[in-house]
Amino acid sequence: MPIGENVKHVTAAIKEPSYLPINKIYLIHSPDNSEFPLKQIAVDLKKDLEKIGHTVILRELSATGAFEMHPILDEITKIERKEHGDDPNPLNDIVVNVTGGTNIMAVASMWAAGSLKLDSYYILREDKNPGLKSYLVPIATPKYNRFSVSANNPDHQQILDVLSKQTFDWEGIPETSKEPVEVNQSIKNSDWNAKETRKGVATLKDLKEIIETKYKVSKQTTRNRLDQMEADGLVSIKHNVPKHSVKGGVEYPRHEYFIDQKEPLVSITAMGKSALLGYKPTK
Structure with missing residues (x-):
C-alpha cells in the first residue's frame, strides 16, 4: 500500500472481508519532509497494525520517489518477486491498494498491478460516502500479459x-x-x-x-x-x-x-x- 499523510484508507481496508485473511502488509512511504512527518506516520501506523496482530513491512522511497513512476514500480516489483520468487504460476494472493499517497503513486501502483497481473482496489472515503455496506472498490486492472512476457x-x-x-x-x-x-x-x-x-x-x-x-x-x-x-x-x-x-x-x-x-x-x-x-x- 502506498501511503502519504492520510492513512485512514489503510485501517478501512483491513476491515474489509474481501481479502481476508491478511498475512502481510507492505507500506510504501516517503521520508519526513519540512511539511509532513511522512516516515513517522508510517512508523506509527506500523506499530498500530502490529498491535492488532498484523505483520507489517515498511518500504521507504527517496525524497522525490513519490513523484516519479519507476521507484513505485520498482518497489512493488521487488515485493512481488520476494513473495512469489520465480514461480511461473503464483497464487493470486497479492493485492495492491492504490488509494494513498500522491497521484503518481496511484498511477504507478495501477501500472505495477497490471504488469505483474495483480488485483488492485480503491478505498472510498466514509465521510464522503456515508452508509455504504462496503468502501472497497475492486479495480479491473488490465493484465498486461504481453508486457510481462516482453x-x-x-x-x-x-x-x-x-x-x-x-x-x-x-x-x-x-x-x-x-x-x-x-x-x-x-x-x-x-x-x-x-x-x-x-x-x-x-x-x-x-x-x-x-x-x-x-x-x-x-x-x-x-x-x-x-x-x-x-x-x-x-x-x-x-x-x-x-x-x-x-x-x-x-x-x-x-x-x-x-x-x-x-x-x-x-x-x-x-x-x-x-x-x-x-x-x-x-x-
Missing part, C-alpha cells in the same frame, strides 16, 4: 541493460552569441532548449552499433526487437534528436539549432527500468 525476455533485457548505461549530451541553445544564431521552430517547441545530460537515452544508430559490436546481434534484429519493446512500453522511440550545425564561411558563420526529425532517439521508460530488476548481464 519484460522477462532475455533479448529485451539485454537491450535495456545496454540502453540504461547510455547518456545523451546536449549542449543547449546559448542565450547570447557573438555570431548569428537561428533557432528552428521544431526545437523551440521541444524540451531540448537547456544544456543537459539524459540517462538511459541513445540514438537508434548508436544503440544498434553498440549491441552489434558487443553481442554480435544484427542491426535489423535489434530494430525489430525495439519495435516490439516500444509496443510493450519498455522503451520510447521518438524522432527527437537535437542538432547544432554551423553554416556559412569561416568569416561569417551562422549557427542553426533544430530537431533532426529523421533520426530516432531511444529512451528507457520507467517500466523498462523495472524490467531490469534482478537482471544479470551476460559477459
